[in-house]
């Protein structure tokens with residue numbers, strides 16, 4: 001179905017290209033924008049323009065940034081010999097929120113997924129290997145705990161193992177506050193596998 005206005009149709013067509021936006025949602029958004037004051041819509045379009053004009057990828061870790069290197073890579077107080085490998089830049093946000101990590105990061109840009117045509121060459125694995133130095137103490141693999149993330153972790157650990165660098169995987173298991181009976185089998189079995197020694201109570 002086409003509208004009377006080509007501009008309305010074009011806006012809908014552009015929004016439909018976004019992930020998770022179907023035609024109905026796109027229509028709702030367009031009608032919302034039509035009702036919104038011009039100034040607010042201009043702010044949105046300006047923000048989108050700046051996103052593409054100013055935001056770049058850090059040439060060291062591939063975090064999203066407006067300065068190269070990014071603030072984390074440029075921070076001399078962080079441990080540059082400890083590298084945490086993540087799938088996407090927004091994983092850095094999640095880890096930074098914990099406030100407990102003082103190393104640096106490496107963003108792969110996804111996870112291995114042969115069915116989707118994502119092999120090692122599609123990820124920033126070569127770039128990771130190039131970053132490793134004699135001083136690199138540890139690589140923490142923090143890919144997602146799903147099939148693709150696990151395959152990526154295994155691939156990376158095999159690749160890095162001969163380099164004599166310590167490789168660790170973030171501990172998986174039960175989220176805090178989860179009761180055993182509500183945990184799915186994968187989570188529970190990983191929680192068992194990843195058990196740690198308890199010294200004393």
Ligand code: ZN
Nearest residue numbers: 058061070073
């Ligand atoms: Zn960086």
